[in-house]
Amino acid sequence: MIIKIDFESEIPIYVQLKKQIILGMAKGELLQGESLPSVRQMAEDIGINMHTVNKTYNELKAEGFISIDRRKGALINSTSTLLTEEYHEQLKEEMDFIIGEAYCRGITEEEFMKITRAAFKQYLNK
Known part of the structure; x- marks a missing residue:
């Protein structure tokens, strides 16, 4: 999956990243159980601050899109339980x-x- 961030946009980078990950899930580019890059790796790949990636991952976790495991990193959750x-x-x-x-x-x-x-x-x- 290719992440596209518009550094000129008024939309905060962490929101753009969050939306890109959710769209990747919706399009089947990110599958249940698949690992996302580590915070450090994602930050390096995109060219953004690690704190920005960390904020994105924490929001995705809070909303149920991912789970975070110390050994495996950030994992894509099933979307079937997200409807509330x-x-x-x-x-x-x-x-x-x-x-x-x-x-x-x-x-x-x-x-x-x-x-x-x-x-x-x-x-x-x-």
Whole structure:
């Protein structure tokens, strides 16, 4: 899996890294039980601070995406246990904003649903 970080972006690097790892899981590029590089190795590979990678790994662990084992490092967890009521609420809040912004920019419901379906389908055929 290739990690792409935009150092000019306003999005913090740890958030970009977190999103890249989650997308890698969704696309089947990172499989359950697979090890992520060590914090030191990931930092060197991407050219970022080790504390940034550590923060990313800790957030992914807190959200259940990875587990950390002293001997094996960071391991990808099963995604089947990640669906919670809290996540449903978070998803609704984020979607409300995205839909509201799309509406204000003139996107129709049909156009929005077409974009959404196409985006979702890319994860169904991994």
